[in-house]
Structures are given as C-alpha cells and as structure tokens.
Amino acid sequence: MVDLQGQYLHIKREVDEAIQEVLMSTEFIQGSQVKSFAEALSKYNRGVNVTPCANGTDALQIAMMALDLKPGDEIILPVHTYVATAEVIALLGLTPVFADVDERTFNIDVAQITSKITSRTKAIVPVHLYGQCADMEPIMKIAYQHKLHVIEDLAQAMGADYTYADGIVKRAGTMGIIGTTSFFPSKNLGCYGDGGAIFTIDQVLGEKIKMIANHGQKVKYQHDIIGVNSRLDTLQAAILLVKLKYLDEYTRKRNEAANYYDKNLSGVPFIETPFRAVNSTHVFHQYTIKIRTIDRNHFKKYLEDKGIPTMIYYHIPLHLQKAYRREGFNEGSFPVAERLSKTVLSLPIHTEMTEDELSYICQTIKEFHA
Numbered sequence: 001m002v003d004l005q006g007q008y009l010h011i012k013r014e015v016d017e018a019i020q021e022v023l024m025s026t027e028f029i030q031g032s033q034v035k036s037f038a039e040a041l042s043k044y045n046r047g048v049n050v051t052p053c054a055n056g057t058d059a060l061q062i063a064m065m066a067l068d069l070k071p072g073d074e075i076i077l078p079v080h081t082y083v084a085t086a087e088v089i090a091l092l093g094l095t096p097v098f099a100d101v102d103e104r105t106f107n108i109d110v111a112q113i114t115s116k117i118t119s120r121t122k123a124i125v126p127v128h129l130y131g132q133c134a135d136m137e138p139i140m141k142i143a144y145q146h147k148l149h150v151i152e153d154l155a156q157a158m159g160a161d162y163t164y165a166d167g168i169v170k171r172a173g174t175m176g177i178i179g180t181t182s183f184f185p186s187k188n189l190g191c192y193g194d195g196g197a198i199f200t201i202d203q204v205l206g207e208k209i210k211m212i213a214n215h216g217q218k219v220k221y222q223h224d225i226i227g228v229n230s231r232l233d234t235l236q237a238a239i240l241l242v243k244l245k246y247l248d249e250y251t252r253k254r255n256e257a258a259n260y261y262d263k264n265l266s267g268v269p270f271i272e273t274p275f276r277a278v279n280s281t282h283v284f285h286q287y288t289i290k291i292r293t294i295d296r297n298h299f300k301k302y303l304e305d306k307g308i309p310t311m312i313y314y315h316i317p318l319h320l321q322k323a324y325r326r327e328g329f330n331e332g333s334f335p336v337a338e339r340l341s342k343t344v345l346s347l348p349i350h351t352e353m354t355e356d357e358l359s360y361i362c363q364t365i366k367e368f369h370a
C-alpha cells in the first residue's frame with residue numbers, strides 16, 4: 001500500500017544527517033528542531049499557529065480540552081471515519097453524535113448536521129477523509145449560526161486546499177477554530193514513529209494549546225491549567241523538517257497516480273472511481289474506489305493473489321462498533337456509511353509508484369471476471 005523504504009532511500013543522506021545532529025546534541029525533548037518544524041509547518045499552512053504533539057489522537061484530545069468542552073457536551077462527527085475521532089470525545093466524557101456521510105465525497109453530510117444540533121451541542125468535527133476537504137463553507141455557516149466550535153480532523157488531508165464561493169482559498173486545518181493532524185508514518189506527511197500537531201487560527205488559544213500539551217505549564221514547574229504530556233520528539237521533528245520540503249512533490253506524485261487510475265479504471269463497469277469535489281483539491285491519502293455488482297471480498301482476494309494489496313477503510317461504521325454502539329443504533333441507522341463500509345476499497349497509492357506498477361494494477365483489475 002505504501003513504500004516508506006523507497007521514499008526514505010531518496011532522502012537518506014539528509015535524514016541521516018538530521019538524525020545524527022539530534023543524537024549529538026542530546027536535546028531529545030523540546031530540542032530546537034521542534035520549534036523550527038512548528039515554524040516551517042506554520043509557513044506551509046499560511047501562518048496558522050502550530051503546536052506539535054505526540055500523535056493525531058492526542059491532538060484531538062488537546063483541542064477539545066483547550067475549548068473547555070465539558071462532560072455532557074455533544075460533539076457532532078461523521079460516522080464513517082477512523083476511530084480516533086470518536087475515541088477522544090468519549091474519553092473526555094463528551095457525547096459523540098454521529099452524522100451520516102455524503103455518498104460521493106465520503107465526508108460528513110452537511111444536511112444532517114443541523115438535524116443533530118441540540119441545546120447541548122458544542123462542536124462539529126469534520127474529517128477530511130482520504131485527502132479531500134469536507135464541505136467547509138456551509139459547515140462554518142451552520143457553526144456560526146449555532147455558536148459551535150469547528151475542529152477539523154485533517155490527519156488525512158495535509159496540504160489540501162478548499163475554495164470558498166467568493167474565491168478565497170484556505171488550507172485544510174485553517175478554516176475551523178482548530179485543526180488536528182497526525183504524522184503517523186503512512187500519512188501524507190509522516191515521520192518515523194508517532195507524531196501530531198494542533199493548528200489554530202487564534203493566537204491566544206495557541207498559547208493555551210501549547211500549555212496543555214506540556215503539562216499545563218508555560219513556566220517550568222508552574223502548572224496553571226490541567227494538561228497532558230504530549231510532545232513531538234526532537235528526532236521526529238528533525239525528520240519532519242526534511243520531509244516537509246518534499247510534501248508538495250509527494251502530493252503531486254500521489255495525484256499523478258490517482259489520475260492514472262482515473263483514466264484507466266473509469267470504463268470498468270464494476271468500479272466507481274473517486275469523486276472530485278469542485279471546491280477542494282485532493283491530496284489522495286487514499287485512492288478509494290467503490291465496488292458495484294461484484295463480490296468485494298472475492299475481488300480483494302483475486303488482487304491479493306496477483307500480488308496487489310488493497311485495504312478497506314473502514315469496514316465497520318462507528319455506530320456498529322461494540323464500544324460505540326448505543327441504544328437505538330442499528331443496521332439502517334446510517335444507511336450511506338453502512339453501504340460504503342460494504343463497497344469501498346482502497347488501492348495502493350504512494351510517492352514511489354511507477355507507471356509499470358500502475359499499469360499492472362489496472363490491467364489486472366480489468367482482467368477480473370466475477
């Protein structure tokens with residue numbers, strides 16, 4: 001699905017040097033590279049305030065702590081997403097309120113949001129799934145009308161751009177009050193371990209976020225608010241500083257692979273290629289097709305036997321997961337997410353794909369007989 005070794009070999013000298021520098025400095029925690037990386041990532045995301053942290057799940061938790069969300073508060077999120085989004089909501093004693101997703105974009109169905117709002121609703125967490133922005137303009141409008149916070153989960157969409165009706169373009173993670181992301185190795189900007197970051201467009205909130213991520217302290221051993229221990233390792237920051245320089249090139253390569261798939265698979269009757277929203281660019285964290293008329297497992301196995309890995313993100317929607325199942329949630333509660341969970345299939349997509357590989361995958365797919 002990914003080729004992290006091939007990617008590393010292309011930047012090996014730079015990365016090895018960066019790692020050596022940290023080892024020699026022995027500044028393993030909060031070394032200068034952490035600050036340099038935060039600055040570089042801020043610049044990449046058009047000046048947003050950046051706080052690096054330990055992983056993308058922590059980023060979500062810190063975001064919710066920083067907004068003073070309290071037990072009983074309701075948070076609206078899409079039901080078709082990675083579990084982390086719902087996990088931290090539940091951990092903090094908040095109530096996850098699921099909304100179904102749009103069949104074409106896989107992102108939260110904006111029309112459903114309004115119907116889920118109650119007097120206890122405090123925030124909406126759109127997830128920019130597979131690398132394409134949720135429809136942020138109407139989401140921000142609803143949030144404004146109902147005085148709700150918007151926390152964007154951009155773990156899969158670093159670098160994606162969303163265009164408003166008036167032509168203004170904004171980066172994923174800089175539209176809501178807070179954006180949260182992950183540097184898990186397979187993410188579009190991945191480190192060599194765990195890592196994450198919190199973005200905010202509010203500088204004052206940014207200071208609070210920095211404190212929460214570091215034991216609630218601004219001055220050492222002086223704890224003004226309750227925090228957590230969630231820091232990005234200096235080693236990971238040093239690696240990310242190198243990799244960030246290549247992110248646009250990586251995004252371009254992912255798009256080239258996606259375009260190749262689009263072109264070669266669009267005529268295959270049992271496949272629906274990914275929908276491209278007009279108001280968002282796509283960074284193709286995943287290239288996710290929908291399987292029609294044929295048996296997905298049979299097809300998946302066929303590809304596997306030909307040496308082609310595929311993945312299903314996600315094969316159980318959150319409301320049917322044991323940990324998140326609540327009274328009243330059944331098969332049929334979120335029909336679109338349930339249908340997607342039975343039809344989606346992600347094909348290999350990464351920065352090192354060759355035309356030969358893409359051609360082999362497409363040819364093999366076309367030769368499938370149900």
Ligand SMILES: *Cc1c(COP(=O)(O)O)cnc(C)c1O
Nearest residue numbers: 055056057082084155156182184
């Ligand atoms: C990866 C991911 C996360 C969590 O990131 P970690 O760094 O693994 O904790 C959260 N949300 C989404 C949508 C993700 O894809």
